[in-house]
Amino acid sequence: MSLSKRLKMVADMVRCGSRIADIGTDHGYLPAHLTRSGKCPCGIAADLRKGPLENARETLQIYRVEDKVQLRLSDGLDSVLPDECDDIVFAGMGGTLIAELLERTGWVKDKSKRIIVQPMTHSEDVRRFFVNNGFKIIREDACRDDRIYIAICAEYSGETEEKNELYHYIGCHPIEGNEASLNYAKKQIFRLRKRAEALEAANIQSEEKDTLFKILKQVEEAQLWQE
Ligand SMILES: C[S@@+](CC[C@H](N)C(=O)[O-])C[C@H]1O[C@@H](n2cnc3c(N)ncnc32)[C@H](O)[C@@H]1O
Known part of the structure; x- marks a missing residue:
């Protein structure tokens, strides 16, 4: 299955072999692609609303990965357990919301996890969250599709850098x-x-x-x- 340039940029930041949690998954393309391609052994497709999860269910069935990806009704990471995932993605949401969802989930401060965000607006709010909370931004990327999209990849280091x-x-x-x-x-x-x-x-x-x-x-x- 092929992904949009935007989601491909995000998928490229996911580590091989990691269990992915895609928060705000909607159609579920990202976890479907990552498990179908074998880059991720399994994953969680989470969304705040039931409608998007139904879209995701259909995608997972079409690509025959419904046994590898769990659907989860969840506000941010509220219904995801820390030991269920390694790489966590928030794509296609506003940066302010992403920062709020990260802020209230203390367990994301874990050196073994990777956080990948693709904010549509206010990317400064997510970077500020990372910088002020001991995360190191290890990579950023941008691509042009119908407009310019960016993605940011960060890991917790516990050290606060002056920026x-x-x-x-x-x-x-x-x-x-x-x-x-x-x-x-x-x-x-x-x-x-x-x-x-x-x-x-x-x-x-x-x-x-x-x-x-x-x-x-x-x-x-x-x-x-x-x-
Ligand atoms: C524009 S879609 C992005 C879909 C997909 N991640 C992508 O990048 O193509 C945003 C999705 O985030 C979901 N969403 C919004 N707020 C959320 C929250 N607090 N927790 C989980 N999902 C949320 C919406 O229901 C919607 O399905």
Whole structure:
């Protein structure tokens, strides 16, 4: 079975042999692909709602992996046990929601597990969660399909690294080797610049404005690219 470029990017970050938990699975394509291809021996396809789980059931049946993937009605990781999975995926959700779901699940702070997220918006919230909670972002990637999508892969290290505010917005994207990553970073900075300019034009003094200007200075200092 073939995956979209977006889900393939996510699947590539999953470790061979790991038991996957796909949170917010909807159609269940990711666990179906990973078990069908043999990359993962088994998995959990979890969703908050019954309708998506019915979609997933159909996909698992079509690809004959219903004995390898368990369907689970679950709000985030609430109904998943720590010893049931190794790699945990949150794809196609907003970054703010993903960060909240991770925040309330203490057991994700486990060095043996890998967290792979594919936020559709507010990726800075997930990076901030990782940075502030002892996770190391080990890889990021981007791809262009109908738009640019990103994925972030992190593992718990228990050590807190100092990162500047700019890092929360562009992370460790391979901006020199991947055009989609470069475009993602440019888009993020364009967004920040627009917001800073709007606050400046409205003559609003705020902590947010100060932070935005600090980030834009970090962009200049980092000399990320020449326009
Ligand atoms: C846009 S779909 C993404 C499907 C798939 N992961 C993908 O990337 O193609 C988002 C799914 O997340 C589910 N979802 C939303 N909030 C959730 C939560 N708190 N816990 C589990 N699933 C959730 C929705 O029901 C929906 O099926």
